[in-house]
Amino acid sequence: MIARQFRGFTVAACLMVLAAFGMPDTSWAWESDGPRFNIYTQGYEKADVDEGGSYSKTETGVSAGYKWFTLAYKRSDFSWSHSDSVNFSKKGSPWDQLNKLTLDASFNGALGESVNWFAGGSIISGFEDQIWDSFTFAPRGGLTFSPTYDLKFHVGVAGLISPVRPLVMPIVGAEWRNEHDYGLSGIIGFPGTRVQYRFNDLLAARVAAKWDRDIYRLSNDSSVAGKGYVEESGYTGGAYLDITPIADLKLTVGAELLFDRQLRLYDKGGDEFSKTDVDRALGAVLRASYSF
Structure with missing residues (x-):
């Protein structure tokens, strides 16, 4: 029992880092060593881009895992308005769809009774x-x-070895109790924070915030930067309701606010040539996860 709870604690710290790298929320994954599955969709209202133009986006994702490994896919669909006014747009929509594939491995163990x-x-x-x-x-x-x-x-370090703007960042967090415990629990730290109140086995409410960063390679014939890159970064804050009708199934509904966002553009050599601020945007989230 203690080993199972520790596994949840350590993976929670890792998940804060995964969130920063743009992975979908997989906080259910430590629940079982068996097969697990997660699917979600989230949509965000139209937000203005600095110096003109605007866009909205819808994200859909799915992940599957077993023991230490998780494979995830996310698709982001963009809808642009007045794209000819966007400072980095040369003709038409800068891009209509961006995709992300992730293969993750996570391990942990004991060094002593309390470490x-x-x-x-x-x-x-x-x-x-x-x-x-x-x-x-x-x-x-x-x-x-x-x-x-x-x-x-939780104390650690994470690296991001990428075609553009590689970085090293800290993992720092203090965790109080387990998310399955009744009453108050949470993780306060960087790059993610979560505070939850569980009413019973069926229902829990939580608020959370995280920093995200996604990097995408653009098409060879992109009008923005052929073979170049776009970096999308910013903060997400949200309020969520988790419903667990049976032990292995969790349904989540929530509202999110995207803020302090930026789009950075790079040429194929990795040199930055544009940095654009994006206004705040509200969104809605629907997620389902199941472990066997």
Whole structure:
């Protein structure tokens, strides 16, 4: 029982990092060593782009996992208005669809009664229509300290080895209790924070915030930057209701706010040539997950 709870604690810290790399929410994944499945859709209202133009987007994703490994796919569909006014648009819509494939591996173990380790990594491919030259590697690792049964501290580091703007970032978090415990629980840290209140086995309400960064390789004949890259980054804050009608099935509905967002454009050599601010946008989320 203790080992199972520890696995949830350490994976929770890893998931904060995965969120920062643009993976869908897979917080259900530690629940079972058996097969697991997650599907979601989320749509966001139209937001103005700095210096003219606007766009809305819809994201749909699916993931499947077994034991230490998870394979995920996300598709983002864009709808542009007045795209000719967007500062990096040369003709027509800058792009209509962006895709992301992710293969993740996650491991953990014990170093002592109150100290544990976690490690893992992701291979990510973000692309408009061609996978070639689109890969990003995201290793991570760290330690979990458990001074009491209910309190955990996560400390670690993650890297993002990408075609453009590689970075190293900290994993820092304090976790109170488990998300399946009745009452208050949560993780406060960077790059993700979650506070939850569980009413009973059926119902839980939570608020969460995270930082996201996605990098996509543009088409060879892109009017924006042939064989170049677009980086989409910003913060997401949301309020969610989790419904668990049976032990292995969780349904989530929620509302989100995207804010402090930017689009960065790079040529095929990885040199940045445009940075554009994007206004706030409200969105709705629907998600279902099942573990066997």
